[in-house]
Amino acid sequence: MEALRPLDALNEARNKKVMLELKNGKTIIGKLKAFDVHINTVLEEAEEHQDGQLIRKLGNLFVRGDTIILISPSVE
Template identity: 45%
Template sequence: MSDSKIVLENLLNRRLSIIVKGDKMIKGTLKGFDNHLNVLLTDAEEIKDKTESRKLGTIIIRGDSITYIQEAE
């Protein structure tokens, strides 16, 4: 198993902040991922700034569009 998959395995069911191409931030709860590092998030929302967000619900983010992942604060 690759290092990336091990990290994601340890983050399952935790709230994450994910930066995708275009410098967009998406926060959500990691429910799954696959071999291409596509991720399934629930309760996802796009964060536009500290006071504005947009609810997205359950989404899949393509692994090749992800630039950074961390556990949300």
């Protein structure tokens, strides 16, 4: 199956664990629940990580799209 648009590809990651890298250097890992065209994103069971270590648990989380660099659904 071929994803032709970036948001279609994001959609395939819905309800899966994803990693977000933010412009302030932080890494957030959580289950992708929702996103919109601005890439505003809602995660469940979100956690802030640094160098592979858990920094703090954030639970449900709304992330403003313009602070996101990348979203990777490939979290082991």
